[in-house]
Amino acid sequence: MTTMTITIERTPRTVQLGTATLQIEELSVSLPFSRKPCDLSELGGGKPSKVLVTETREMTTTEFDEFAANLLRSRDWLNGKGGTTQDGVLCVEVCAPGRPYLYVNPEGSNYGRYVSRLG
Template sequence: MDTKVSPSELTIRIARIPRTVTIGSDQVLVHELGIRLPFTRKPQALEDVGGGEPQRIFVTRTRELTTDEYDDFASDLLRRREWLTREGGQIWDAWVCVELIAPGRPILYVNPEGADYARYVARLG
């Protein structure tokens, strides 16, 4: 029996607590993950991600990628991507992230700290 879980199923299984937080002057709905993960600063590629102190995570949005889009993203995490601009940051003791999912791939949590590249990355799986 195949017990693999798809990324979208895994995101559903992780406890998520909805919270409204202030980012700049905007009220934003985030989902606090029920797990903490370690982030890597400025990893070049996916194999560089890991280690560090686990952090609390607030997800502002989930972006579903194809496997080709995911593999392209994961192969060069420092490349500029317009869709990351003005995302991320830190609120209280939590890292504000975009969640990236693709079939058969680890889930990524990206905190660009307002930049247009994956400045901080954590992975699940």
């Protein structure tokens, strides 16, 4: 088995959202987001958008697999996060060893309303 490493540049930025100032990291690539996917098999095909990472959620492989198998399930840690700006999509980055990176925009809700993957 061959292992491949991909490096995506991340640029620290400040985004003004109403009266709030957010410190984010902008990915150097745009990714397509799927609306209300049930699981990873339903990702892809949307219009690519700039990804603005507001926070990273690290998981075990078991936690990730459970999350990825049911993206529409309510999760307290997503509640009230995400959204879009003229600069891009505000996302929670979800990662686990040996799994793709997921970018989740709950659009203020508590589930994966818009999700993209890298890897």
